[in-house]
Amino acid sequence: MSDYKQFHRRSIEDRDGFWAEQAQLVHWNKPAEQVCDFSRPPFVKWFKGGETNLCFNAVDRHAAERPNDRALVYISTETNEEKVYSFAELQREVERMAAIYLELGVKRGDRVLIYMPMIAEAAFAMLACARIGAIHSVVFGGFAAGSLATRIDDAKPVLMVSSDAGMRNGKPVPYKHLVDEACKLAEFPPAKVLLVDRGLDKGFPRVEGRDVDYASLRAKHMDAQVPVTWLESSEPSYILYTSGTTGKPKGVQRDTGGYTVALAASMKHIFTGGKGETMFSTSDIGWVVGHSYIVYGPLVAGMATIMYEGTPLRPDAGIWWQIVEKYKVNVMFSAPTAVRVLKKQDPAFLKKYDLSSLKHLFLAGEPLDETSHKWIMDELGIPVIDNYWQTETGWPMLAICRGVEESRIKLGSPAFPVYGYDLRIFREDGSECGAEEKGIVGIVPPLPPGCLSTVWGQDERFVSTYFSLFTDPVVYSSSDWGIKDADGYHTILGRMDDVINVAGHRLGTREIEEAVQAHPAIAEVAVVGVADEVKGQMPMAFAVVKNADDVDSAEKRAELEKAVMKTVDNMLGAIARPSRVHFITGLPKTRSGKMLRRSIQALAEGRDPGDLTTIDDPSTLEQIRSALAG
Ligand code: ATP
Ligand code: MG
Numbered sequence: 001m002s003d004y005k006q007f008h009r010r011s012i013e014d015r016d017g018f019w020a021e022q023a024q025l026v027h028w029n030k031p032a033e034q035v036c037d038f039s040r041p042p043f044v045k046w047f048k049g050g051e052t053n054l055c056f057n058a059v060d061r062h063a064a065e066r067p068n069d070r071a072l073v074y075i076s077t078e079t080n081e082e083k084v085y086s087f088a089e090l091q092r093e094v095e096r097m098a099a100i101y102l103e104l105g106v107k108r109g110d111r112v113l114i115y116m117p118m119i120a121e122a123a124f125a126m127l128a129c130a131r132i133g134a135i136h137s138v139v140f141g142g143f144a145a146g147s148l149a150t151r152i153d154d155a156k157p158v159l160m161v162s163s164d165a166g167m168r169n170g171k172p173v174p175y176k177h178l179v180d181e182a183c184k185l186a187e188f189p190p191a192k193v194l195l196v197d198r199g200l201d202k203g204f205p206r207v208e209g210r211d212v213d214y215a216s217l218r219a220k221h222m223d224a225q226v227p228v229t230w231l232e233s234s235e236p237s238y239i240l241y242t243s244g245t246t247g248k249p250k251g252v253q254r255d256t257g258g259y260t261v262a263l264a265a266s267m268k269h270i271f272t273g274g275k276g277e278t279m280f281s282t283s284d285i286g287w288v289v290g291h292s293y294i295v296y297g298p299l300v301a302g303m304a305t306i307m308y309e310g311t312p313l314r315p316d317a318g319i320w321w322q323i324v325e326k327y328k329v330n331v332m333f334s335a336p337t338a339v340r341v342l343k344k345q346d347p348a349f350l351k352k353y354d355l356s357s358l359k360h361l362f363l364a365g366e367p368l369d370e371t372s373h374k375w376i377m378d379e380l381g382i383p384v385i386d387n388y389w390q391t392e393t394g395w396p397m398l399a400i401c402r403g404v405e406e407s408r409i410k411l412g413s414p415a416f417p418v419y420g421y422d423l424r425i426f427r428e429d430g431s432e433c434g435a436e437e438k439g440i441v442g443i444v445p446p447l448p449p450g451c452l453s454t455v456w457g458q459d460e461r462f463v464s465t466y467f468s469l470f471t472d473p474v475v476y477s478s479s480d481w482g483i484k485d486a487d488g489y490h491t492i493l494g495r496m497d498d499v500i501n502v503a504g505h506r507l508g509t510r511e512i513e514e515a516v517q518a519h520p521a522i523a524e525v526a527v528v529g530v531a532d533e534v535k536g537q538m539p540m541a542f543a544v545v546k547n548a549d550d551v552d553s554a555e556k557r558a559e560l561e562k563a564v565m566k567t568v569d570n571m572l573g574a575i576a577r578p579s580r581v582h583f584i585t586g587l588p589k590t591r592s593g594k595m596l597r598r599s600i601q602a603l604a605e606g607r608d609p610g611d612l613t614t615i616d617d618p619s620t621l622e623q624i625r626s627a628l629a630g
Contacts, residue, residue, distance in 0.1 A: 004403040004416070011419035011448075018419070019046070019449060023257075025264035026300070027061055028052050029230040032257070036446060042467045042474060043454065044446035046258030047233040054237050054260050055131035056228045058299035059094060062275075063087040069276065070304035073327055074120040077310035077319060078167030079198070083120060090127075093120075097128035099224035100217045104192045106159050108133035108229055111239070113157035113190065114285075115139045115148060115179060117166030118309035121196045121214065122285050123295050125161045130237060130256075133229040137239040137251075140286025141166050141173070142591040145181035147244075147613045152186040154251055154456065155239055160190045165200035169311060176204045233257025239456045240288060242391040243592050244614045250465065251456030252288075252391050259394060260300060262420075262450025263292060266395045267301035269402050269419065270387070271362065273331045275302035278357075280323060281333035282308060287592050288391040289364065293333050297395075303331075312338055318349035328357035335365040337593035339376045340524050344546060350379045362387055364396070366594055367492055367510045369517045370412035377409075388414040388492055390478060392466070394450045397421050397443070397478075398490050412514065413489045420448030425484050430470035433484070438493060438506060441482040442475040481508050498597050500529030501537050505575050509597060512539050512578065515571040519564045521550050526587050527578060528601035540604050541578040542624060544585060551583040582627040588620040600624060 011018040016035040023032065032050030062071065067088035074083045085093065106112060112134050116122040122138075129136040137155040139148055152160075162179045165172040176195065183189035193207070196214045231237075237256045241249035267273050271293070279298040283289035285307075298305040306327060312320055323329065342350075361376065361384045368386045377384040383406035387399035398414040400406065409415070417423035422444035425433040433439035445467070454462040469477040481493045493499075493508025500507045512527040524544040529537035543564065551557045561581040568577050588596040591614055599609035603624050612618065 004401055007401075007403055008417060008419050012422050019261065022265040022449075023047060023050075023261050025268065026052060026057050026260045032233060038446045042445045042447075042463060042476070043459075045234045045453075046255065046449040047261065050233040050257050051230040052233065052257050052260055053130065053228040053230055054256055054296060054300075055094060055127045057260050057264070058130070058296055059087060059091045059127060060228065062299070062302045063091040066275070066302070069302075070278070071299065072120060072123060073278075073304060073306045075306060075308050075310070075323060076119070076167070077308075077314055078170065079200075079309070085120065090124075093124045094127045094131055095224045095226045096218050096221045097121075097124040098131045098226040099221035100194065100214070101128055101132060101134060101159065102226065103217065103221075104159055104194065104212065106132065106134050108231075109135065109235070110159070111135045111137055111155045111157040113137045113139060113152060113155060113160045115141060115160060115162045115175060116196070116285070117141050117163055117173075117175065118284060118307055119163065119196065119198070120307060121163070123307060126238075126285070126291075126295055131226060131228050133231050133235065135236045135238055137241075138285055138291065139241070140284060140591060141175060142286070142616075144613055145178045145185060148178060148182035149185035151241055151249075152182060152190070153188050154241075156188045157190045159192045159194060161194045161196070163196040164198055164204050167200065167309065169314065172200045174201060176201060180205070180207065231256045234453065236453070238291065240291060240391055243287065243590055243594060244611075250392075250461070251458075252452040253454050253456045254394060254450070255453045258449030258451075258453075259296075262395050262448065263297040263300050266292075266450075267297050267303070270396055270399050271297070271331050271333075272360065272402055273298060273301055273303045277330040278304040278306065278327050279331045279333070280306040280308070280320075280327070280329040282312065282320065282338060283333070283335070284592075288394060289333060292394055312341060313345070316349065317342060317345035318352050321350060321353040321355060324355050324358055325353040330357055330359050331362070332358060332360070333362045333364070335593050336363050336368040336372060337366060337589065339363065339368070339372045343372060343375055344523055347379060355380065358382055360385055362399075364389060364414075365592065367494070367513070368412065368414075369514050371517050373411045383409055385409065386412075386414040388490070392452045393447070394452070397423055398492075410489045413491050415489055417490070423490075424475075425482055425490075426470075426475065428470070430472055430475075435484055435486045438481060438483045438508070440469065440496065441478040441480045441490075441492070442469070443478070444473070444475055447476055495597075498528070500527075500539050502529075502539065502575055503535040507539065507572075507576050509539075511572060512541070512568065512576050515568040515576065516541050516543060516564055516578070516581070518571060519567045521545050521547070521560060522564065524587060526595050526597055526600055528597050528604055530579065530601065530604045532579070538579040539576060541581040542584055542587060542600060542627065543581055544587060545583060548585070557583055582624070584620070584623040584627055586617060586620045586623065588618075588624070589616050590614040591616050604628060
């Protein structure tokens with residue numbers, strides 16, 4: 001531990017020396033002239049003057065060294081396909097895709113919008129952009145035409161890459177139709193649309209002069225050789241919009257050199273994966289985890305990566321573990337929401353497969369409650385590492401790093417600031433909180449390599465969104481609420497907007513949710529603050545039970561509601577007791593598994609639930625409406 005403390009301290013105090021060392025994990029065509037240029041705060045340029053290429057680091061250098069090693073494993077339980085690409089094969093596919101881009105007129109700095117299901121071609125499409133210096137903007141395939149159009153108009157792509165359809169739960173999900181609709185809605189639609197025809201939507205309409213077919217262009221470029229374009233370190237690699245949990249998504253702009261170094265370092269110090277090993281991240285390429293830890297991170301480290309199209313429950317709840325056994329997965333990354341889904345299934349599925357290759361499971365994206373953390377760690381018998389970060393940062397801010405014994409995992413806590421991040425908890429006046437004092441999670445700038453360089457096309461928004469919470473000192477605000485205990489462990493208590501103020505006491509939604517979830521009958525819960533004339537706000541809970549029998553009569557519901565309230569009283573005190581505990585069968589979440597607390601709160605206060613373009617299952621809102629009415 002003291003080693004890690006020293007490691008962290010050095011990363012802050014000897015910033016340039018530390019990152020110059022990490023930079024050696026990647027290949028530079030030309031070394032940097034300056035490690036960190038922070039002459040125009042809060043903007044920072046990492047590895048100024050250096051020249052590198054993300055695709056070269058992810059693919060070419062491994063293809064040269066170990067051409068036949070596994071690089072990409074594509075598995076679809078939706079179409080029952082499985083295909084393994086070696087590094088050499090991956091490079092050939094990426095060069096073909098890059099040649100198609102060049103033929104379609106894509107140039108360095110141009111944007112390419114990728115709207116695709118989880119198929120291998122989506123990874124080729126991303127890597128091909130990186131290869132020629134085009135900037136990709138991957139939009140999650142679940143978004144409807146309106147959300148897609150907004151992102152088209154913000155990024156103004158010259159090309160869109162898409163597919164006829166995706167598959168979810170055995171049913172085709174149209175993509176091409178949405179592309180057509182979005183292009184009609186958009187003010188700046190792309191000139192060309194490249195389509196990977198999976199044969200799932202036979203006879204879909206094509207737009208003359210705009211739509212081009214991937215298979216036929218690929219056939220033309222079978223032997224293509226497209227050299228990498230060396231980019232100056234600060235040139236953008238991609239734009240990625242935040243998940244949109246709390247409103248209008250922001251176009252996070254990532255650089256090239258800093259990001260490549262940050263990923264390579266994180267694979268070594270956090271994820272501890274290396275050449276010849278395999279990583280399985282159960283996310284989607286449309287999210288930041290998909291960018292950093294499905295596509296780029298593992299490949300940069302020379303690992304094989306698994307791209308999985310399917311759900312955790314089909315054909316049965318053992319599918320992930322079957323994949324782990326078959327491909328000897330060493331490192332796995334998922335989200336707390338998935339653990340809570342699995343918790344409701346038969347635990348026998350976890351025991352059925354040989355999981356001895358698996359070293360670590362990493363979970364991020366939402367608070368990981370203690371109960372679920374313990375459950376999954378006991379079931380798997382390996383360290384399960386909660387890590388906290390954002391689309392903006394691109395890689396973890398809080399985690400247990402190598403050098404810290406895993407026995408030091410504290411349930412429900414993503415632990416310590418990661419090297420490179422001068423992360424602290426602040427009061428609203430800009431002073432620093434003491435131990436056990438709730439405050440805002442902030443980072444003293446400069447942001448380390450890999451974090452956003454700006455908001456795409458909106459430098460002012462970058463400053464006003466992230467660096468304006470207080471002016472003295474200027475710090476990056478995560479907009480999350482957190483606390484650090486006396487041993488230095490951090491806990492994220494919820495988003496700043498979600499804090500509940502009960503008669504002057506500030507309670508994180510997370511704290512109350514944790515207490516509700518401590519009741520053994522509860523699988524999952526959302527707590528929101530509802531306006532109250534007397535107390536300002538009162539917490540209200542919407543809970544999903546593990547076993548439906550527990551709430552199948554009014555008496556049982558009343559009894560369980562009382563029992564849950566008592567659990568909260570015992571753990572946090574009566575001040576945190578929810579005014580009501582409503583029982584429903586599913587909670588409204590975004591397509592990335594994040595709770596839409598704002599919408600729940602709006603309904604509970606009799607307001608309009610707001611922008612719901614990212615919602616996964618709209619019927620959950622109906623349940624909340626009827627629970628409130630009943
Ligand atoms: P938007 O910013 O558009 O509202 P979003 O914040 O949901 O969307 P992401 O960048 O995907 O978009 O999510 C980051 C947020 O997720 C964090 O700010 C935090 O609130 C939450 N989060 C991520 N990891 C953890 C974790 N380990 N523990 C608690 N919360 C987490
Ligand atoms: Mg956010």
